[in-house]
Amino acid sequence: MKADPMGVLVGAHFLDGDHACCEGALAAGCRMVFGYPITPSTEVVERIARRFPMVGGVFIQMEDEIASSIAIQGAAWGGKKVMTVTSGPGMSLMQEHIGFAAMTETPCVFVNVQRGGPSTGLPTLPGQADMMQARWGSHGDYEIIALSPNSPQECFDLTIVAFNMSERYRVPVMFMMDESVGHMTERVIIPESTEIDIEPRRLTRAQPSEDYELYAPEEDLVPQMPPVGAGYRFHVTGLTHDEKGYPVMNAWVQEKLVRRLVDKIRKNASEIAINQEFELEDAEVVIVAYGITSRVVQRTMFLAREKGLKVGVFRPVVVWPFPEDRIRELAGRAKAFVVPELNYGQVYYEVERLVAGRAPCRLVDHGGGALHDPADILKVVEEVLR
């Protein structure tokens, strides 16, 4: 289906990433946001507070992040497309309910405009150190989807993708911005609503009955949701549950449920994947970078190519699930991998695991608070080629 024109601010704008994310949510059909403002994500909800009421939407500034992260889920089961917005410290508070969303298969989007951490860290400066938290920050085993935009335009475009994926796979989707993308202002083109594809909620075709199964999966392992107020009686619980949705706490039901929660992402990973590749055809060194760092390394690649070094860039736009197959393929022909990120090694260890000793891998770590100097990454590229 296509976007509701009411939420689409058609035209060319000069927006920062935070504001563009708000417009992406509106275009995606999100009409309910609960949040607790925190730098550097505050501008997202500032704009939401102004814009949502204009299109019949609701924004509530909650008492804290814990409340925000569960209130959106009530609204999701009530039929709304929902989102909450925060940064590292708030994300830490939301972890319990991210697990709840994974377990109850509640479609929702969590925006994390990353700043330097741990703890309150660097409120106004960038970091990329929440990537593993996004993946596995809540207890128990589950899979989520995480996207990492690198420009205000992508903050618009990929917020729509995040909503679509959360509906398609019924998972919490982590929208992993960072301070520099959030506060960077560039041209953002918002197309006509007829050019924006929207994934509608997957509503059940089963009739309401005593035997109604809330979690009967489709072939792609994703169950359909019941519409509210249409006679379906159901129970949503974070306890291990059977397909009817009621608690059944034993190893067999646990195996069936949690394996499906994991497999619905892992087995659909190739469909979920979005990657960008630059000059990989002849690349001897593959730089793997995501988010804002994927733009910094463009400069490194340019400087390297000027020196005659065969360097290419591989950028996962969807970081989780990680593009395992593609990294394995590249490992068969590249001489080395270089992974810069604004942390002390998170995505790097995934690359190293997949390359599996077939080529040297080098991490270019950075504690955050600024972006890498492209020349520092170039130095590492030159070292691995020596």
Add this chain to the structure above:
Amino acid sequence: MSRTEIKIGGLGGQGVILAGMILGRAAALYDDMDATLTQSFGPEARGGACSAQVVVNTERNLYPCVTRPDILVVMSQPAYERFVMEVKPGALVLYEESLVETHHLPEGCRAFGIPATRFAEELGRRMVLNIIMVGFLTALADVVSVEAARKAVVDSVPKGTEKLNLGAFEKGYEFGLDIKNRESSC
């Protein structure tokens, strides 16, 4: 590829970010170029040296940061002291002449001052100083077209103040054009 790095420095409250926003908007929305605005953003920026960075590019602007400005615009002495050593050889340095005293200019720099505070006071609102500086830059640097800059000024200022701000822009622009004409004739 033509990439121009611009840094605008001043005190928090002088409208440094708005000046960057106008330049970026002019380039990105009206001159069909790519523009990226980034800003020093932190509690230390309030009242202290603060800056906006704009990268204007005829191609897709991949690397978003200003590292060595081609153009420096300064509206306070601390901003001058802090940023002048960063500029590229041959850079254009534009400054408000009653607020900034230039010294130790890097070699080959072209520096031009403007009595923008006085102009702003003559226009009746001291706060349009930043818009005068945008006009001054538009005249002296071939970065954005004057038509694009005018449209961006109108888009960016509070409703009801368009006339005042366009007047400020023209004041800076004309002062800059005079200098440009003098430079080219000698």
